[in-house]
Amino acid sequence: MAAEIEKFILHDCDTGSDDAIALMMLLSHWRKVKTVAVTCIDGNAHLDNVIMNNLRILKLYDQLDKVPVFKGCQGPLINVGTATHCGEVHGVDGLGSVPDIEPAASPDLLKHLQEEHAVNAIIRLSKEYSGKLTIVATGPLTNIAMAVKLDPYLPKRLKALYIMGGNRYGKGNVTPAAEFNFLFDPEAAHIVLNGYASGCETHIIDYELTLTYSTPWPQYDKWLSDESNKKTKFAKVRALHKHKMILNTLRDFCLKDKDVEFHAGMALCDAYAMAIALNKDVAVKSTRLGADVEVAGFHSRGSLVVNHFSKNFKMPSVMFYDEINIELYHQLLAEAFL
Numbered sequence: 001m002a003a004e005i006e007k008f009i010l011h012d013c014d015t016g017s018d019d020a021i022a023l024m025m026l027l028s029h030w031r032k033v034k035t036v037a038v039t040c041i042d043g044n045a046h047l048d049n050v051i052m053n054n055l056r057i058l059k060l061y062d063q064l065d066k067v068p069v070f071k072g073c074q075g076p077l078i079n080v081g082t083a084t085h086c087g088e089v090h091g092v093d094g095l096g097s098v099p100d101i102e103p104a105a106s107p108d109l110l111k112h113l114q115e116e117h118a119v120n121a122i123i124r125l126s127k128e129y130s131g132k133l134t135i136v137a138t139g140p141l142t143n144i145a146m147a148v149k150l151d152p153y154l155p156k157r158l159k160a161l162y163i164m165g166g167n168r169y170g171k172g173n174v175t176p177a178a179e180f181n182f183l184f185d186p187e188a189a190h191i192v193l194n195g196y197a198s199g200c201e202t203h204i205i206d207y208e209l210t211l212t213y214s215t216p217w218p219q220y221d222k223w224l225s226d227e228s229n230k231k232t233k234f235a236k237v238r239a240l241h242k243h244k245m246i247l248n249t250l251r252d253f254c255l256k257d258k259d260v261e262f263h264a265g266m267a268l269c270d271a272y273a274m275a276i277a278l279n280k281d282v283a284v285k286s287t288r289l290g291a292d293v294e295v296a297g298f299h300s301r302g303s304l305v306v307n308h309f310s311k312n313f314k315m316p317s318v319m320f321y322d323e324i325n326i327e328l329y330h331q332l333l334a335e336a337f338l
C-alpha cells in the first residue's frame, strides 16, 4: 500500500549547486513528500541554465513526468548592478559544468518545461493545495514577490514559507553587508517579508546559520569518498556519481581561499533550508524576530535588518534558527544519494 503523502512542497530555486543538493534531498523523500512543482528563478546561474539544471536533476531521479517545471522571472525587479550570476562558485552553467550523464538527451529535456509562467503556477497551485502547500525558496525572491503582488491573499493559503537567504548578524558573502539571494533582488526580499510574514509561517535560514553548521573538510572528504552505496542499483550509482561531482566542484571553489571564515567547511546553504522544511526535528532551537531588508544604503543594500532586542519597532515577524541537529541533517543529505 502506498504511503500517505504528508507534505506538499513547491521548490523555487536558482539551481545552483546547493539548490541541486536541496532538490535531490526533496526528491529522495518522494514516498511521503509530494514535489508539487519546481519553479525556476534567475540567480546563481542564468535562468536558461537554471531550467536545464532542474530538468537534468529530475531526469536523474526519473521524475520528469511527475514534477512540473516552470520558467520564472529573468533578473531582479530593479538591477542597480549588484545582481550578477556567480559562475565562479557554481560554474558557468550553475552545476560546475558537470557533464550530463546522458548529454545527447539534454535538448529534449526542454520539452518538459511547462508553458505557464512560474508566478501564475505558484498562485494556481496555492489554490489547488490550499492550506497544505509549503514553498521552499532557495534563490532570489523575485517569483515569490511577484506572486504576492498579483494575489495578496496567496500567503493565507500557504502552510509555510521557508527562505534561504539574508544574514542575521550582518555577515555578507557578496558584499560585506549582504548575502547573495537578498542582494540579487532586495526589493523582492522586502516585498516577501512584508507580504507573507503576516499571512503564513515564514522561516529564514540565514547565511550565518549555515556557516555555523558547515561540514568540516575531513568529514566532508570522508563522506565524498564513501563508496558503500556503489553496489546498489545502477540508477543509484548514477545519482551518487552526479551528486559527488557537484559536491567536488563546490569543494574545489571553497578551497581556493582557506583564510576566510566560510571556507572552514562545506556549507550547502540551500540544503539546510530544505532539511528543516522536510523534517522539523532538524531544528533544535528557534527564535521569532522582527526582520526586514535594506533596499537603499551605500554599503548595506540587500542586508537583512533584524530587530534583536526592542519590541517597539514594527517589522515582519520571522522564525530564525539558533541550533540544528547536525547528525539528522547529515542523515538527510546521505539519504539524498539513495
Ligand SMILES: [Ca+2]
Pocket (backbone or CB within 6 Å): 013, 014, 015, 016, 018, 019, 044, 138, 139, 270
Ligand atoms: Ca540557491
